[in-house]
Amino acid sequence: MANLRDIKKRIVSVQSTRQITRTMEMVATAKIKKAQERIESARPYAFAMVEVLQNVARYVQGASHPLLEEHDARERVVVVTITSDRGLCGAFNSNILRITENLIRSEAEAGVETDVIAVGKKAIGYLRYRGIEPVASYRDIADKPTFTDARSIASSIIGRYTAGEIDAAYIVFNRFKNVAEQKPETYQLLPVERRVMETEEEQGSGVRAEYLFEPSAESVLEHLLPTYVETLVYRALMESAASEHGARRTAMKSATDNASEMITTLTRSYNRARQAAITTEIAEIVGGAAALEEA
Template identity: 40%
Template sequence: MPGIKEIRTKIKSVQNTRKITKAMEMVAASKMRKAQERMRAGRPYATKVREVAAHLMQAHPDYRHPYTVEPGSLRAVGIVVVSTDKGLCGGLNTNIMRLVLARMREFEHKGVKVQVTALGSKSAGLLSRVNANLVSQEVQLGDAPNLERLIGAVKVQIDAFVDGKVDAVYLATNRFVNTMKQDPSFIRLLPLPSVLADPFQTEVVASEDEQNVVKSTFGWDYLYEPDARTVIDELLMRYVEGLVYQAVAENMASEQSARMVAMKAASDNAKKVIGDLQLVYNKTRQAAITKEISEIVGGAAAV
């Protein structure tokens, strides 16, 4: 049985750890509210761009944007992986990376080449360790997504798709459901489907070919200035940028929520460990006192 001094030292150590986890829980709770507000604030813009883009794509069928051209077969694909820069957020990064690695194995099993882009230190580190074909990365994203930094890394994949080097580009991120639940999602970024839907507010379907597709009809007639090609090109680029931005915003909201829950669980576990150690400490102290009294009584009887 450990001595009283060792138990007291261990109790003090766990108490110090609990102070840290409690402070991290409070910080994550504060950042979580801001991240959720930022995520929800970006949805109206993304929704409107998506609606207008879907209308234009159906209203002007004689022009096919390169982003909407379906490949004949998959020979190479690109994957953009969104993760966190820091840990201590439960299984958030583990779940998304497990999904990405499983999809990479599926593609490689079919003879499809895979190149990846990492947004976040955790995905960049793991993809480097597994010797993946990492063509671009952006780390230290901060607490708020910066589109100028994000689009630089993602543009490598977009340019590869336009040049025909890859036949499809996928986006892997955590979809924020609520504070207690974050779902890893694997959605197709390019080519865009004929009808666009919000992958972060609708259920993600099992088939990759059916993702982002909803049944709807539009009867819009637009006047273009300067011309249809210029407007559609610019609008679809804004849509892709909005989807990437929203994916990172969703992941950041998921990160803070997962970290708050993980730190609360750690604080609760530390409290339980302290209680157990206090019980052991009291028993050990009581046993030591009883032993001393027995020795005193035995010595007095001997005299």
């Protein structure tokens, strides 16, 4: 049986670990809320954006725009991989990185090369370890993404797509389903899928508003599409930030629970060891006294 002091030491060490995991759990809980609020406050813009896009698309029949055109040949694609800067958040990052690697592999089988844009220290570190050099990497933005960050990522992709250097762009990120659930997801950024521009047939009134466009529907569309891609990236960054805190909270909650369980078990064996020691001592004293009496 382990000796008393060793058990005590382990209890203390597990206790301090639990203190840390519990704190991290609480911090994550607070941050989820903020991240969620941020997603909420971005929603009006995103909705209005899609509405405008659909309105414009109705007027530009058979709209053609570089960002809508599929390239004939598929030779090189870009994947934007969004991870966190910090660990201790369960399978959050490994899911994303696994999907990214699968994507790279399946593209490679089709003879397509893949460029990776890494967001978050975890992606940068992992990819480098796997011998994949990201074409661009961003760190310290995963926690509090700004629209400027999203714009900088999006504009490089848009530029390369328009120039014909790449033939498709994807983004891999964790979608925030609810506080306890994140779902890794792959989304096609470019070419912009035409179905986002199609409206569900308007119900009720068959009358459509006749819009005026300034300078023209085509030029509005030309401005709108890049911004649309930017909002997609921004949204993904924010969903990922909220998911990160969610994943960390879950991971830290189970770590805290495990630590508590461990402390219970350890305390039990500590008490048992203590009891055993006392029992042995009494037995020795009684034995000693009996021996004296007999003498």
